[in-house]
Structures are given as structure tokens and as C-alpha cells.
Amino acid sequence: MRRALLIWLALAGVALAAFALALVTGSSRVVPLDLLQVLLSSGDSITGEIVIRLRLPRALAAFATGGLLALAGALMQILLRNPLADPYVLGLSGGAAVGALGAMLLGLGALAVNIGAAGGALASILIVFALARRDVGRQQLFGALDASPRLLLTGVMLAAGWGAIITLMLTLAPEAKLRGMLFWLMGDLNGAESWLPALLVLAVALAVIYPVARELNVLLRGEAQAHALGVRVAPLRRMVYLVASVATALAVTTAGTIGFIGLVVPHALRLALGNDQRILLPACALAGGTLLLLADTAARTVIAPQQLPVGVITALIGVPSFLFLLMRNPGKA
């Protein structure tokens, strides 16, 4: 308990530092001292405008999106009891992409793209739920046969279907729209201003899932043991699926399909902190948010004034650091 608090406090401290860094860096430099002044006073200076109106919303959106993705990734890994699962493994990002790219193809505005993404994600959630309802909430099992492989296969098939539609759309898209579509697919926080829904959903998701964190520890040992230890397996699995899906849907709607965070943050934290969900889930939200915030700060400054899609940065930072972690801990995964 004490250990959990210390870990969260440390991670929150790092998150605050990342926020400060994100707010001071950019084409218009802000001295850290000015930052305090701007944040404390309701400054109407130009610096204040830039920090409050431009950088802060984007930083909040980045943090919330990263937190959602890492949390969703950790939950999907528990649901499928598979270390390779990530938030998109059940095809949700494909649905969102089809919705968003469809809106772009039709030449609709940013709001419609967001609505398209949310609609596509929702459609994907419902399709998986309808097809694999029994598997999502399954608890009857025999020997080694458990529900996760079938659920996983359903999701992978759905993702393949969405992938084909996305490729078709990209093929048919006019040149002028292609760049925007590719940026969306790689994940991009440029123009992501709607941080409030993402942050709210992150808070709600944590509040919903945290009370059952110990039951998730038990679930990881297998459905049969979980049942014998008094866990209501079927409702719990359904809840995990829904929370992870809604979190992913909000993340994708806010910033497109940013890869990597949802896979790597939970793993890195498991290697460092152990696999107690009571510690891990809040830590994922904090560390995922921080990582995406830092990556986005890099994405908009490295080759300024041009911006990179943040998904590229997350992978470029994430792959080597994760491999390093993995190699340093032989025998663990």
C-alpha cells in the first residue's frame, strides 16, 4: 500500500515535469520562470495566450490519450491473458480508422472526423461483443480450452477486414487528402484540442476498474482458479472488455491510432514494478500519459516548424528502450 503510493507519487512528479517541459518548449520559447507567472496569473500576454490556449490543451490531450492507451493495453493483456495484446488487438482501431478516413474522404471537417472515428470504434466494439459475447463473458471451460483464443481470433479477423477497407480507401483517395489520412493513421495530436472528454474518460475508467484490481490479479491465474476463489468471472471479463474498449475509442478519437504506448508501457512497468494490478493500473495511466506527452513535445519540435506524427516518435523512442529493458531482465517477459 505504502509502496503503491510512493510509486504513484514519483510517477506523478515525472508527469508534472513533462508538463512543464511541454509548456516551455516550442517555436516561441518560454522561460520556466515566466511559465509560473503565466499559470498563476490569468495573463493575457502573448506568452500567456500561447501557453494557455495552444500548448496546454494539446499537452492535456496528449497526457489523457497516452494514459487511456496504456490503461487499455494493460486491460486487454489481462482479458486475453496474452502479453502481446494491445488496445487495438480486437480490431477497434480499424473500425475507428474506417469511420475517420470515410469522413475525410467525404471532405468533412474535423468534428465529423472525430464523430466518424468514435462511430467506427463503437461499431467495432459492438461487432466483437455480438460475435464473441459468449467468449467475452465465458467461464465454463474444460482443461486447457479457455475463451481467450477464440475472442482473440474474432478480433484479429475483424481487424483484417477493417485493414482491407482502409487500404481500399487509401487507394481511392485523391492525392490531396492522402497526407492527412496517413497522419491520422499514424496518430497525430496536431489540432487535438478536445482534451476534456479523454481526461474525463481516463478518470472514470480508473475509478471503475480500480475497485476490482485484486480480482484481476486472480483472473490472471486462470478463469477456473478465479471462479474457485469467488470471482464472478463472466461479468468481470465483460467489464474489462468494455472499459478497455471505451478507453481505446476515446484515445483513437482524440489522436488517431497511436501505436506502441498500449503495448510497451504496461510491459515496462510490469518489469519494473511487478504484476499487481492495484499498483500497475494507476501507474500505467500516469506513465502512459507522460510518455505520450514527451513524445508529442518531441514530435512538434524536432524538425520544427514541421511536425512529425507522434506515433512515429513513440515507436522510435519505445522500441530501443523496451528491447533494452527486456535484455536486461533475462528470463522475464
Next chain:
Amino acid sequence: MTVPLLDVRDLALDVGGRALVRELNFRLNAGEVWCMLGPNGSGKTTLLHTVVGLREPQGGSVRLAGRALRDRPPAEAAGLRGFMPQTLHDAFSASVMDSVVLGRHPYLARWQWEDENDRALAQAALAAVDLAGFEARDVLTLSGGERQRVALAALLAQDAPLLLLDEPVSHLDLHHQVLVLTHLGKLARERGKGVLFTVHDLNLAARFASHALILTPQGAVRQGLVNEVMTEAELQRAFGHRVVRIEVAGRTLFVAE
């Protein structure tokens, strides 16, 4: 008359449309150790899963300490019976201590964390399966037999009155087979636990169980005291293989022809 820990009435079990068991009745009282014997596919695991509540029977009822299992909330049932499944899968690394202390889950309130007492019980359970000193080891680095003993320790940490075990000694070396079954027998004798385990080794069954439940491919079931039901004729009928029963140095041994 005391209430049996487990009371199975008129149980009917089907798998894939095939009738495995019909009108099975048996009672397991505190202090009894039952072994369940039978060839592959005779329904041992299915019966255990039904008793645990992982599947619904096609007919009949399972009563746990005097009340129908169906009417007991899962958390309540968890305080009355523990289960160790045949197959274990650890996808993620976890320390041995963390895995075993999960057995204390039924006794913790929602916001409660395991305390020193829970850890002490987990430690004692580990010692009972000869895994003292393994607390900090990662379960993924353990051998199959060691993992099986970790699962056993988790079951012991749960400390339920009724212990249901699906092939608990299948991966253990002979020393640990004897050690584990001796411990289960001691729990039954000294603390009044009820034990039901499946096993393929007839000699271990006869040595450590007080009662036997023999399932046959035809769906017939024999039950009773080990000495009375584990006869050459019954075993041959169940397994479709000739079995010779011999007495050596006060022990009953079974040899397959």
C-alpha cells in the same frame, strides 16, 4: 448427524451429447480423503468442474456444507471449497509469493491488502509443499513440478474445508508425490478437511485415500472404502485392463498386467 462437506444427489453429466454419469450420489464428510479413479474420458474432470461450479449438471444437485451450490454466492463458496485445476498457465511473470497469497483473496474486503498474517499463511503453505525459500522466484522460471506445487500452495493458503484437486501430483517426482499426499492426509486427520483428488497411480490412491470413487466408461460408478472397492475385478472393469492386487509388507500394491 453432521452435515457432509459435499453432498452430490442424482447427478447427471453429459459431455458433447454423451452421457458420462447418471444418478450419481455420494457424500464426502469432514476428515475423509477420496480418490477419484477412472480411465481417460470417463468424466473425472467434468465431475470435479461440476462440483466446483464451473459447469451446470444436466440433472441433480450439488450441495456444499448443507446448501445448494447454486444458491451460494461465489464469494461464499470460495470460503467452503478450494480447487486446483489440472492445467495451469502462467502467461505473465509473477513472484511465487504473489501467486500463493492470491489464495487469501476470498477473505479480504474490497479495499483490503494482504497483511502479515496472510503472508505468514502463504509462507506456511509454501513450506508444506517444500518450496520454502522460493518466495521471490519468478513462476516462469520454475519447472513444471514446481509450478504445480505453487498452485498447491495457493490452494492450501485458501484454507477451505473442502479441497478439490484435479491430478495434483501428475508432474511431481515420487518424493514430492508422497510429501504432498501425506500433507493432505494430515490436514484431513488433524483439521477435519475433506479432500477429493483425481489420480492415475493406483498405489498412491490406495495408500493415501480413505475412500475411492471409480468411474467407468459405461457410466457405472463404484464407491466406498478403498479396501472394499479397489478390487481386481472393479479396477479391471473400469480400466479394461487386467490388474493384480498384491500385499507386500503390510501394503497393498497394484500391478498392471
